[in-house]
Amino acid sequence: MAHPSRAEAASGSDDGAEIGVLPRRSAPPTPPRTPDEEAILTIWREVLERPDIGVLDDFFDLDGNSMHAIKVISRIREAYGVSIRAIDFFESPTVAALAAFVAANAPSERAVVRPRRPDAEPVLSFDQHRLWLVDQLVPGGAYNVHGRRRLLGPLRVAVLETSIREIMRRHETLRTRFPDIDGEPLQVVDDLDEEWRLRVVDVSDADDQVRAAERVLDEDAMASCDLAQGPLFRALLVRLSDTDHVLGITAHHTVCDNGSVALFVKELSALYRADGDPREADLPPLPIQYRDFAVWQRELLASDTVARQLDYWGEHLAGAPAELTLPVAERPAAVNGSADSADSAGDGGDGGSGSGGGGGRVRSALPAAEATALRELCRATDTTVFMALLAALTAVLGRWSGQRDVVVGVPITGRLDAGTRGLIGLFFNTLPIRMDLRDTTTFAEALTRARESALGGYGNADVPLDLVVRRVRPPRIADRTPLFQVVLNVVDSDRSSNGLGDIDDEPMDSPVMPSKLDFVLTGKELDGEIPLELEFDADRYDEARMLLLLDEVRALLRAACADPATAVFDDQPHHP
Template sequence: MVNKDLTDPLAQWLAMAPGQADMEVADRTRPLPASAAQRGLWLAQQISGERSTGYVVRHAYRLRGHLHIDALASGVSKLIERHEILRTTFTVVDGELTQRIEPATDVPLDPIPIPGTTPEQRLAALDQMLASEVRRPVDLESDPMLRARLFQLDTDDAILLLVVHHIANDAWSMGVLHSDLAELYAAAVDARPPQLPNLPVQYADFASWQHGQLSGPEATEQLAYWRTRLNGAPPLLAVPTDRPRPPVQSFAGGWISFHGSPELAAAVDATARGAAVTRFTVLLAAFQVVLSRWSGQHDLVIGTGVSQRPVPETEDMIGPFTNVLPLRQTIRPELTLAAVLAESGTTLLTALRHGEVPFETLLDKLDVPRSPAFNPLTQVAISSHEGLIEPLELTGLRTDYLPAEQVDAQRDLTLFITTEGALTGRLAYAADLFDKRTIATLVADYLTVLDAAANRPGTGVGDLVLQGPPRKTAAPAPQPTPASTAPDDTLLPLVREAWAAVLNRPDVTPVDDFFLLGGTSMAAMRLCTRLSYELGIRVPVRSLFGASRLSAFTARVHDLVATHLSHDRPSDNR
């Protein structure tokens, strides 16, 4: 599953990862803490709205042949029983996000008929049914993290839909899920015990272990590196957009696939060998250059994901182990592409050496502000992990993966690209911001830069002839929420007292901004949890991110109280 020749950052990280302390089973009689990645995903869900489906992922498979439905239902049920994370819910206890592992139950998988008299009509209806199922939000406090549905397209032709929340999953985990489900299905068909590796620990044990690791000296040293590296980093990579950035992300997205010629792939690999770097580094450097040219920014940060599975016991687990490394680099017009490539290699390797600190911890410790309009720190990312997903192969069936036409975009732009063999990729984009033709132009410019980096590395960044963005409308950063002119006099003292306690700042004034006073995402969660308890209503975290000044936030809380009271008031039936 892991690329051993170090052609991507995951393999590099695994090769240089230091030895780790043993992972033990956590005390299940006490609240189980969420991992840093889970806290970040939970918070992102709250900011985007509790009914948002931006972090719900669809996996659909067409199964042709004689399907043993009972065996498949048994396989899915045993999969959820095997991996606690798939039956975990989340709740806040004493201001901290915790995991609650629910009992295992059988999962019904009754075939759902698809209406229509012709194959075309049934396929069209199927698309609508799949989209409708994916639009159903996941309640992190009560719903299972994995939903399974089976649609009957025709005799010996069915569609298996798995809907999973990112808080319980990552790319590597899908490979684990596929291999486990394949074995569980085969075992049920053959009426034999499944042959799967033991899981001595579960994801909740990893989360507890991670908490202990983050209090050690190595984490302190790595955090100091990131504090220096990201000091003064731009909060937004403002690639010109076709439309102004909306105040809240909708996560609606699209993508464009592309293929480099065999000659370009060979040239990129030769350049990588000559520079003693990986193919991924060349692909990264070219992406950084085109982003700098399009945005006009010389100082930019983009993210890349690495899988943090620090001990062998985690390799067969399902769960969100991916960590985001923020790669900050200066791209000046006078630099040659060869110089950019060398610096990109150094940036990547240094980040990997300091990759133990979870991204969510960085955001909290470095007081990175949050906004519902864009991802914190890394609005653009590059990923090479798609090759790690082993396909689902069910015995006796032809199994084909059905990619979604529409995708959810957690970032403005994400480049997925291969790091060995043919040079193929796809660029996912936020449809709120970009038109498809703009992304096609960006892809064309990326391939132009990549060709120059591979064949003419002495070319200056400023000398590259690119098409550039069709429009020069920079994406404006959302402005701070203005202070309310009339904060609620009754609620203001209570809210101010809660702010003062959470922030340890007794001098809070109505015009103060929660995040400028040092409030972190976890502090925001604690504040809203406290106010929810004191007022007897639900104060969502999103309300603070949408109104971060004390006066504006108090006005939001007043509206929540008024709405609650109006719903509780008995109707007058006289």
């Protein structure tokens, strides 16, 4: 599966000095000509959430991004049993090309998640077990995921409570705990407590109601969970007035990730608008539960597929630096030994709190004009916004640190088949993407390296980070995550809620959770601008320096859009 680079087609040259923009399609979309094209076109329409697609349209000209591509690949594998490498998809990203590839290739060996056998052991998933070990080493740590939404309007509290109860009934993870039996945890799912009630706190008498509500919600978000006794999920409604409430949900990371929060809000929206009646809400059935996934994952980890992927990571990370040494931070001294499973339990950018330092947050954005120019550059170079941000971020980190070989953590979803797609639980993984820019001089070269590294990582994403750490065995550094200390995440716009009927439903900021990471940079794919949010370790960095880092990333992207041959380094490291 290959075609000429769009950069060459658009610029008329192959030296990368001038990259043009492909024209948008003016003709009607080409309809499907075979059953395979029709089926794959349906997948594209569902993932991209747009109907106006033809079988010859380029995926990235339709504003598809890296995560969209991963979802399409997983759904094709689910439908046909055929594995498509990420690099193959990027080389020929049309429905017609994918249908031809499917027709020419045999089914792969990777099975989808199915219900476990009745006699299967109640095992934990690999990441659940890792987090359980962390809790044994540091009992009482608030390793939580938290989300909150402002609800404006005449809220029906009883209907809200009924809706939350139904979500708890549907998803076993929200009723799960992990008792210790002879030194090993078991996954126990409790029956839904008929006495469960939504906790309501009234702050309507406070002078500053919003601040009072935030204080109550922050305390709940930071409160620890007892993994053995539970509950590991809780919901809290704060009443500011009859028509102003804030709903906060908190769960231990063993049973929830950030994707779960979005699923929770989506189901809550459907149930509330249906008066809490699951039949009227028309939620899709859940063919499996998280315990089924845990059993399946344990079997997958013993397969040849994972062994091959571990070989990839061992080669990819061979000789990589153990730590990013930015001059703006004081560093702890290295200790003897190498990293083990407990050390690798950082939150990976997924929003869990831990035992690290206090957190800070700064924001910036690529305004619409800059975002449009960046997307045009990405279309012309067969790349994505994520890849461009990865190139720019690592180049700036290289300037600041003097290191031109950097490893960045990249969160990736594990919800890659029909069974897990609508399931609340812990599914994310973090890929240690290495950007070796020692032989790189221009942004175009850095972008090519970002593309290669990202596609290699996507194609070997079944291996949990902890197994990669065990394979690579980087030096262990006190209070630091192994392999990487910086995370980059690019997410879609928040479409998790369709509102609660006559209630205006708005997401609110959550507190910045403590973390062992230096910082997490999150970009959000919107139709216009691209917001950038940087959450950082406030014990190591200050807001001014973090804003300067965002400014340098933006400046490099602006320069690269004007001229991809822009130099990414100068002779001296920067010391902001």
